[in-house]
Amino acid sequence: MKLNIEVIAPRSGGDLAACRALRHRVFVDEQSVPEQVERDERDADCTHVLIRDEAGAAIATGRLLPEGRIGRMAVDPVWRRMGLGRIVLDLLQACALAAGRSRVSLHAQVSAVRFYTAAGYSRCGDDFVEAGILHTPMDRTLDPQSPGVDALLAAAPTHLPQAPAA
Numbered sequence: 001m002k003l004n005i006e007v008i009a010p011r012s013g014g015d016l017a018a019c020r021a022l023r024h025r026v027f028v029d030e031q032s033v034p035e036q037v038e039r040d041e042r043d044a045d046c047t048h049v050l051i052r053d054e055a056g057a058a059i060a061t062g063r064l065l066p067e068g069r070i071g072r073m074a075v076d077p078v079w080r081r082m083g084l085g086r087i088v089l090d091l092l093q094a095c096a097l098a099a100g101r102s103r104v105s106l107h108a109q110v111s112a113v114r115f116y117t118a119a120g121y122s123r124c125g126d127d128f129v130e131a132g133i134l135h136t137p138m139d140r141t142l143d144p145q146s147p148g149v150d151a152l153l154a155a156a157p158t159h160l161p162q163a164p165a166a
């Protein structure tokens with residue numbers, strides 16, 4: 001299965017509709033997050049990462065707010081636990097570093113805390129409920145020596161070993 005990985009800069013005219021459609025499927029349809037909460041006004045200000053399969057369908061996404069907060073991390077259910085979420089996260093961190101930030105933060109759904117812990121994040125506050133879902137605030141220091149966006153894109157898999165079962 002061939003992958004296409006894209007970094008969409010703020011206000012670059014990139015395909016935000018594809019990012020939003022995937023987020024709608026994951027957050028609104030799957031997790032019952034209210035649509036008006038998922039659809040905020042921040043997308044145009046954000047850097048987005050979008051991964052598509054070889055048919056062009058959006059299968060993983062996430063965004064970085066200018067203040068250094070990562071959010072809207074969403075992987076299509078049949079593509080989970082294959083490393084795509086980590087690729088999106090690493091790219092968003094590299095974008096933050098390139099923008100001069102030394103730390104990034106996020107609100108992790110409790111079900112995803114282990115995913116973020118494995119990526120170097122730690123709790124930075126008390127749990128709270130957002131959109132009806134329990135969240136843990138987390139952050140991490142960015143390593144200035146870590147690979148940049150171009151190096152990550154060059155190193156990312158262009159194929160996954162096998163297509164997931166539908």
Ligand SMILES: CC(C)(COP(=O)(O)OP(=O)(O)OC[C@H]1O[C@@H](n2cnc3c(N)ncnc32)[C@H](O)[C@@H]1OP(=O)(O)O)[C@@H](O)C(=O)NCCC(=O)NCCS
Nearest residue numbers: 073074075080081082083084085086108109111112114115
């Ligand atoms: C959370 C999410 C983005 C992770 O994406 P993913 O592509 O499945 O994650 P990856 O395959 O890149 O996982 C990277 C590492 O985290 C681990 N991991 C991923 N999801 C995990 C989970 N739910 N629990 C524990 N570990 C997890 C993986 O095992 C992997 O570790 P490994 O390399 O040692 O095997 C994805 O599960 C998702 O979209 N969930 C629904 C939406 C959501 O909850 N978004 C987060 C909002 S805060």
